[in-house]
Each structure stands twice: as structure tokens, then as C-alpha cells.
Amino acid sequence: MLDDFLIRAALAGIGLSLATGPLGSFVVWRRMAYFGDATAHAAILGVTLAFATGLPLYLGTILVALAMAATVAGLASRGHAMDAALGVLAHSALAGGLVAASLQPRLRTDLSAFLFGDILAVTRGDLVWVWGGALVVLALILWRWRRLLTATLNEDLAQSAGIDPRRERLVLVVALALVVAVAIKIVGALLIAALLVVPAAAARSLSRTPEAMAAVATVISVLSVVAGLALSLYADTPAGPSIVLAAALVFAVGLPLARRG
Template sequence: MIFDDFLVRAALAGIGVALAAAPLGCFVVWRRMAYFGDATAHAAVLGVALSLVLSTSILAGVLATSLIMATIVSTLSGRGYAMDTLLGVMAHSALALGLVAVSFVSGVRIDLMAYLFGDILAVGKADLAVIWAGAALVLGLMGWRWPNLLTATLNTDLAYASGIDPKREQLILTLSLAVVVAVALKVVGVLLIAALLIIPAATARPFSRTPETMALLAAAFGASATTGGLQAAFWLDTPTGPTIVSLAAMLFALSSLAGRLKTRIMKTVGQ
């Protein structure tokens, strides 16, 4: 066997998160909701803290707080609150409350860095099952709501004319993002979740002519970044989560360069 079992589990976990994050990341880019990923991830810190205080499952706590955050943001948006202001208030409030709650936990030693930056090498079989179950749920939901989500993203007036409620579609999108944040916590951690959502989608954008192509390419770039970053971290003895995101950033830089070269070539040919 070429790879150890823990490396195989880590690779499968990374691929599962990348597949789930790809279509959601596309909508985050299209809707300019990049800050929402940060806000939901910060809520995950509060979920970890409350789980430790209440001695409950960390996954359940993270999922619950992420879902609550998503619901509150979706409910309050458009009611006199600017989205960036609302997300800023919610994100920093959740992070502060989480850190305060951790200070009340006595007799429990936790590796805070693992929650902040992920600990993909510690993924077990149960974690892997949860990650792929969450990925399957999100992918199934995206496949079911894809046309409606695209219409609501393109034009709200067109959505209403087509009998689609944009607020409902936004709620579905935000709840899906909350699920991805919860299952990705083990892989890349709170501080890097938003990067795994946004960077692969942004990398795929220059090569995509249709939304479906962008989602598929984002999944490919995300999976490549996770598996390649995992190998690089193993060889270089660097933190795995940051290495994955660093490789994703390198792919984005190359994609941007290729996109600019393509534009210049097309302009030259057109002249």
C-alpha cells in the first residue's frame, strides 16, 4: 500500500469537502457573499465553545450555531440592514462570544489551533462518514434547486415572474453553506473555510462559459488543491490546512494569469 490509512482518509475527506464547497462557492462568488463564509465560520467557534460547555457533540454544536447564523442573516437581510454591516456584526459577535465561552470551560484541554486551521490528518472513519454524508446532502440539494437558485441569482424580478421566491432560495443557499462549514471544520478549520469556498470557484471562472462548467471546474480545482496540498504538507512538514489553501491560491494566480493572456491574445487576433 503506497499511502498510510490516515493519508487515504485525509485525502477522501478533502475531496468530499471540495465537492460540496464547489457549487456553493460559485454562488458565493456570483452573489458577492464572500464575507458570509467568514461570518458562518466565526459562528463555528461559538459552536465549539458551547459544545464544550454543555459537554455535547462538537459537530452538533457547530452545525446548530452555523444554521442559526444562516437563518438570522437570511431573515434580517433586506430589512433595513446592509448585508456587509449585518455580516460584520454577526461574525465578530459570534467569535467574541465563542472566545468568552471557552474561558468558562475548566478541566478541558483543547487544541485551539486544530479548530482554527483544521486537523485533516486526524480525520477518522466516523468523521469521514459525516463529511461525505454532508457533501451528499448539499450536492443533492444543489442539484434539486439549481435552476431556481440560478434564476434568483441572475435577477430577482425574473425569479418572481417565474414563480420563484428569492428569499426562500437564499435561505436554502445559506443553510447549505452552514452544513459545509460544519463538515469542513475538521479539514481546514474555521479561519480557512471561506478560502476553500471562494478560491476554487474564482479559479474556475476564467475558463467557464456556463454556470455548470464553473461548478465542475471549481470541484476539480478544489480536489486538486486538497490532495496536492496534503502531499506537499507531508513532504515539507508544514501545517496541512494552510498548505491546502496556499496551493489553491497558487492555482488561482495561475488561472488569473492564463485568463489575462487569453484576453490579450483575443484582442490581438481581433485587431
């Protein structure tokens, strides 16, 4: 029989995969991987502020992730060079969070869990947040799917169809911030972007339609969670990196299959 903590870890990873599969597809299509990194790094600052102010962890993380997402979206709409802007914001937020954490002795020893994740320590309360947040993000993406897809494929076409690309970009930004907030305790800030990008990238080489890619990315993410937890159990490896490594293996295996197709 599996221990309760392994069942909770699997449930948390599966719940998260419901959101990261379709959302990660948009991240790959829009080349927003670095944006995911910036939002994830900002979440560390949110964790620190939550500890300092007594706010619930997820609330503090969501607020800072949303602030980072809104800042980046604002810079993008004004035509700023996003590579440099994202680099400055991501590293500044991460450095600020680490410096602030160093001033709080109670947080110092726990911060590595938020950097690298600790899916094996997920509680039942965490499961409520993870599944609740993931289902909200999934519902948001399904609701806006056609609009998001049109705005992603061609902004001029979207505008001619009465779709505001900036609004759809904001929807993705909010969804990404929510996913980062609920995922930070599971896979950690340094691995969130990988969990978004790697399954979606693997799915792209195995799919022929956007809908298929989103579905395949979700399946790959779920399988990666199960395989990563199994590797962690039997080889005593860190669970979060093991999950991402499993997804990367699927990506590597799928490359020659894509070339043949």
C-alpha cells in the same frame, strides 16, 4: 504505501470538495464571501457550546451555524446594511466562542484545531459526517440548481417565473451552514471561507458557463487537496493552509489564461 491517516485526510478533502465546488460558485456569484466568514466564525461558538452541553460536536456546530445564517438572512430581508451587520455578528460570535472556551480548561488546548483545522487527524467517524453532509448539500444544490441560478442572476426574472428569491437564498444559507459544520474540523473556521471562494474564483476565469464553473471549481478543490497534502507531507507545512495555498496558486496561474481567452 501511504499511511492510513493520509488516505483518510484525502478522502475527507475530496468529499468536502464535492460540496464546496458548486456551493462556492454561488458564494462568488452572490458575493457572499463575508457571509461565509460570519458563519464560520459562529461555528467556533457552536464548538464551545457542544463541549459545554455534551452535544455531539457536529450537532452543536450546525445549530449555531444555522442560527447565524438565519439571523443574517433576516437582516438582509429587512434592508439592513450587510457589511456592518456581518462584521458585528462575525466578530461577536468568534469573540464569544473564544471567551467561552477560555472558561473550559478541557477545550483550551484543542481550540486551535478548530480555528486552523487538522485534516490529518480525521477519523473514520469524521469521514461519515463529511461525506454524508457533503452529499446532502450536493443533492440540495442539484435539486434546486435552476431555481438557485435564476434567483442569483436576476431576482425580478425569478419572481416572474414563480420563484421566490428569499426561499432560494434560504436554501443557500442552509447549505452553507451544513458545509461549515462538516468542514470546521478539516480546514478550520479561519480557512473555510477561503476553501469556498478560492477554487470558485479560479474556476470563473477558466469557465464559460455556470455548470462548467461549478464542475471546474470542484476539480480545482480536489486537486488542491491532493497538492496541499503532498506539500504538507514533504515540506512539513500545516495541511489546511497548504490546501488553500494550492488553490490560490491555481487562481494565480489562471488569471493570464483568462485574459488571453
